[in-house]
Structures are given as C-alpha cells and as structure tokens.
Amino acid sequence: xxxxxxxxxxxxxxxxxxxxxxxxxxxxxxxxxxxxxxxxxxxxxxxxxxxxxxxxxxxxxxxxxxxxxxxxxxxxxxxxxxxxxxxxxxxxxxxxxxxxxxxxxxxxxxxxxxxxxxxxxxxxxxxxxxxxxxxxxxxxxxx
Amino acid sequence: xxxxxxxxxxxxxxxxxxxxxxxxxxxxxxxxxxxxxxxxxxxxxxxxxxxxxxxxxxxxxxxxxxxxxxxxxxxxxxxxxxxxxxxxxxxxxxxxxxx
Numbered sequence: 001x002x003x004x005x006x007x008x009x010x011x012x013x014x015x016x017x018x019x020x021x022x023x024x025x026x027x028x029x030x031x032x033x034x035x036x037x038x039x040x041x042x043x044x045x046x047x048x049x050x051x052x053x054x055x056x057x058x059x060x061x062x063x064x065x066x067x068x069x070x071x072x073x074x075x076x077x078x079x080x081x082x083x084x085x086x087x088x089x090x091x092x093x094x095x096x097x098x099x100x101x102x103x104x105x106x107x108x109x110x111x112x113x114x115x116x117x118x119x120x121x122x123x124x125x126x127x128x129x130x131x132x133x134x135x136x137x138x139x140x141x142x143x
Numbered sequence: 144x145x146x147x148x149x150x151x152x153x154x155x156x157x158x159x160x161x162x163x164x165x166x167x168x169x170x171x172x173x174x175x176x177x178x179x180x181x182x183x184x185x186x187x188x189x190x191x192x193x194x195x196x197x198x199x200x201x202x203x204x205x206x207x208x209x210x211x212x213x214x215x216x217x218x219x220x221x222x223x224x225x226x227x228x229x230x231x232x233x234x235x236x237x238x239x240x241x242x
Binding site: 040 | 153158174
C-alpha cells in the first residue's frame, strides 16, 4: 500500500514537471515571437534593443527551463544550465557594448513624437555629417 | 507535436530578426538583429534536438552561443574602430568645439 502510494506520488510529480515544462516552452516561444515583432515595429535602435532583450531573457530562459524540466536530473540538464548561464552573462554585455558603440557612432535615442528612424535616414552607419552638424547647432542654440 | 510548433514559432521569430537585419537602417540595427538571430538559433538547435530525440545537439548549441557572442563583440569593435579610423576630422571638430 505504501509502495503504491509512493509510486503514485512520484508519477504525479513527473506529470506535473512535464506539464510545467510544456507551459514554460510554449510561453518561451510566445516571448520569442513578441521580441521578433518588437524588433520589426519599434521606432529606433535603442527601443529595438528593449525588444531584443525580451527574446534574450524571457524567451531563452523559459524555453531552456522547460526543456530542463522535461529532461530531469541528467547531463543534458547541466548543458542546458550552461547555455542559460552563458546567455544570461553574454546578453547584457553585448547590449551594453552595442549601445555604447551606437552612442559613440552618433545615434541619439528616439523621443516621443519624433519620426521613426527609417523616415530620417535610409542607410549607412548613422546620421550623416550634415544631420549631426544641424543637431549640434540646435543643441548649442538651446544651451 | 508541441516541440514542432515551438520550432515553427522560433523560425518565424528568426525570420523577423532577419527582416530587421535586411531593413537596417543603421549598422547597429543589423548587429542587434544578428545577435537576436544567433540567440534564437541556439534555442532552435536545442528544441530540434529534443524534437528528434537527440539531445546531444546541445553541444552544438553551446558552441553556437559562444561563437555568437564573440562574433557580435568582434563586429561591434570593427565598426566602432572603423568609424574612429574615418573620424580624425571628428576629433578636430571636437577640439574646435572645446576651444
């Protein structure tokens, strides 16, 4: 009787872990889609980094956690943990380097009411020299 | 079945990231899109490994995560210093502004 009860408890825990894993994996896929939509629709580079962060944290975290819940305690789970740990460290580092490089390259963050960056300039590594000169004049006239 | 649906969703998200890399407009948008694309590639490799019952694919996913991070930093460094190499007149502008 006791053995039977223990067996049913173990089976219940296994089923719960499986269901929780499915929920995590599906939620992670949803957040990846949200990040992709934000990447397409946000108005400039700095706001798009916010959308990319959704994919890097919630998307990757939930999908890898769901896979780990399905696998149980094996070497596979350790590898999933390594991937998750590496993404958790590398994603903010890459985001920081990217925003610093973009600021050094002359991009300025988008403000509410401004046009989308695709309407300001079409291509190239940031605003043109004339655009930067006019922006500098405006800033100096304000100050 | 659910793994297949998740793989499909991830592929759609990867297509969106590629669309942003195509549209630009700045080089930083493209680097950001490629970084996101790489993260989603890692996830697709992991999920496809579970879908086909071969979780050994995770070794490839670890390798891809490492290469993705190093590639992003290398591309950023290249574009940052490429800009500085062009930008000797930027420094002159700054000095004029300071004076």
